[in-house]
Amino acid sequence: MSATAHAHVDDHAHDDHGHHHKETFVTKYIFSQDHKMIGKQYLILGVFVMGFIGIAMSLLFRMQLAWPGESFPIFEALLGKWAPGGVMDADVYLALVTMHGTIMVFFVLTAGLSGTFSNLLIPLQIGARDMASGFLNMVSFWLFAIASAIMIISLFVEAGPAAAGWTIYPPLSALPMAQPGSGMGMTLWLSSMAIFIASSLLGSLNYIVTVINLRTKGMSMTRLPLTIWAFFVTAIIGVISFPVLLSAALLLIMDRSFGTSFFLSDIFIQGEVLHYQGGSPVLYEHLFWFLGHPEVYIVLLPALGITSEVMSTNARKPIFGYRAMIASILAIAFLSTIVWGHHMFISGMNPFLGSVFTFTTLLIAIPSAVKAFNYITTLWKGNLQLNPAMLFSIGLVSTFITGGLTGIVLGDSTLDINVHDTYFVVAHFHLVMGISALYGLFAGVYHWFPKMYGGRLMNKNLGYVHFWVTAICAYGVFFPMHFVGMAGVPRRYYENTAFPMFDELTDIQVLMTVFAIIAAAAQLVFVANFFYSIFYGKVGPKNPWKSNTLEWTAEQEHIHGNWAGPIPEVHRWAYDYSKVYENGDYIIEGQDYVPQHIPLQENEEEMNH
């Protein structure tokens, strides 16, 4: 259907954008409606600014865990009155953990990752001149910027920022007398997240509409690169699940400010009984995790999509099992909305429900396993070009497997009883979601940097240093952490030396913290490389990685509308790497790839994928 339906869209879009608008500094760099610029704005704000804050926070509380109660001048300098004499206060520890989690999950890996690459790649890879609505796209970014600003402002309020954990379970998050962070800090947290959700919804709707309507001629759904499939499905999950978080946040705001009892009941605190009656904190948990679990796939799927594309290009091979990959993405998307209860096995919910969620969790493990196997097979008999992006993609598969396997323990309601809320969980989700998604993000930045900055390439040697130090440290931090969890250490503990049971774990804590500090230092290499390359990076060839997808046919310089001439027409899927005739010759002589806009050659069979 697509071929006929989109022909006119193409012409129309061309009329709109073919000529150049007069652009001022403000319309070009600040209130830009160009998807490429918006993508870069997300990258800078989401990853560089918010990512820096989030990771710095993790270093602070990791230092506290390794050297509990010790005085550090840096604590005093950064935390001020919350670290009297340089010793971190217990409330601030919780605040740091909470803000770290919130920032990393929502601001860095949801907005930073999806926002950057969905914006940059969707129009370029489907052959569109821009998003369906450039204006909404701009609004979406600026809402995100407001949300970020509020979240950062909340760090400076008198009683401190939100500190109830990134899941902000009530009643802790609802009652200012339960915790100082549940006052103004929590109000700002909730406002920030409400705006964030609005931003995310606008963005997602735009992505969905763009993918459905603006594909160029010949770009059928089954010819889409897997990146686009991943972004598309991610956006759909976001549209389905974020509104539920919004409702949870709204009900919580009502409980906090208007005396309703949605989540509260029978509370006696600080010497008085509160009036709340009949609400249930478990209800909040259901609402939160109805978003919370899909959220991990919102974070992960774009990273997997990027990996599919980068891996196939650099292996000089088609991605193995293209259709199975799409089927897996769809299966994961569907199942991700019915597994949330595995975070609540021991929340007091009916144990029978626990059984049901164990079962659905088993189901979602299957498409995830299929994806891992397909990546490994993609490498088999390839001609691997080990660029930094490729290494990060391989690294992603490695951490995805290591982290995913421990999901077998956590998804099993029985086994979860004793590891729930321990460091075992922290190790699991950092590997499978945090580190994997971060690797996907890095792979994307190295790979598409030339598309963002006028054909310039990032320095590869610094890229190698960045990858190898990060890869080693990531395992160094999170592998031993499983053992801490299996020793029974609960998470969100300010120190583990208040009673003797965990005294002997101090050495592991030190080891993990040392690795974390080195890992963070390695990220500075990346930052330096990134900004250096923006200005001084070498301009490479137009299609530096010899890739098949359409973005490499677009102009190196950024022009509004992406292609100076007509939009290319698509004649094949995106993965004709190393395709040969029966006699073993490449389809195009001397070239091991056939870009999507090249028509089928004589005697060439279109593979039935």
Add this chain to the structure above:
Amino acid sequence: MTTLLTLAVLVLVAIAIWQLTKIFELSQLRTEQHQIATDSDNKNNGYMLFGFLVFIYGITIFSFWNYGKFLLPEAGSAHGEEYDSLMLVSFIIIFIVQTLTQALLHYFGYKYAGKKGQKALFYADNDRLEFIWTIIPVIVLAGLILWGLYTWTTIMDVNDEDDPLIVELYAQQFNWTARYGGDDNVLGGANVRMIDIDKANVLGLDEADTYAHDDIIVKELHLPVGRKVNFKMRSQDVLHSAYMPHFRAQMNCVPGMITEFSFTPIYTTEEMRTNPDVMDKVKRTNKIRAEKSASTGEALDPWQFDYILLCNKICGKSHYNMQMKIIVETEEEYNQWIKSQSTFAETVMKDDTNPAFNTVSAVSVAE
């Protein structure tokens, strides 16, 4: 020790930065150099990938060797044995899969590192293969999950068979209280609205409810070995979680509702103290404590193993130190102990000045 490590980190970081600037300079000198992987990049990074595989195996072995002993000792509860077997089998499967898949991934990365003239194989699909690696996880996972679900339904079936001891665990910021049903083994009615601090009725027991009169409120949990215990959990303020790691037991405490968990302790505290793993742990810990005493000058008592109840749901400032000691003892010892405790009627209802619960003499849990 810590200063040494900090120094080591600083030195490492300094070396790293120095190396980096060198690389940076080098790459600046030869400006014509491409930023796209060459054959020699592929070769080197291929080797590195292989080395990384060795590193992953290495850190696995290292962690087991050094940290394996930190894992929780043998389970102290009946269902805990089943739990441990299921965990063991799951981990064996996990390690087999981990070892194989990481090997393939990194070995392929090394083996097929790009070379000029090397032709990749155009290999887009194979339904048989994909079917195989869909069906194998399905079967293995189905097996694990069926076993898990069977165990789960047994564990979570809190019933009154076998005359269980009824105990309430009561959570508040930031401590635990336990309540026994007393002679009738029935807990009297209670609600936060009946809490009366002035009368020291801190659990909000209903004085009009005769079942409550013989209830016994304590700050240290005693359990008779071999008898099933049904726990009823309550919280008066925020979410808490009653986590008893040695018994493989955990359940959240939720304001506004009563949650339940049930298990049968199978080893007394004394017996557990003679478990070789526990003895090793105590020895190691006391060595650390002795060293700490020597270096800080602050005298730390030697530690003795005890079962423990921890809070495992973030609940505020002192979440990290919200705990209660659990003592598992023989039936006789337990009976003797419980007899020596006063009931609700004898304390709160009689005399307004007495505390509502029995204070523990010589509390040794918290240091």
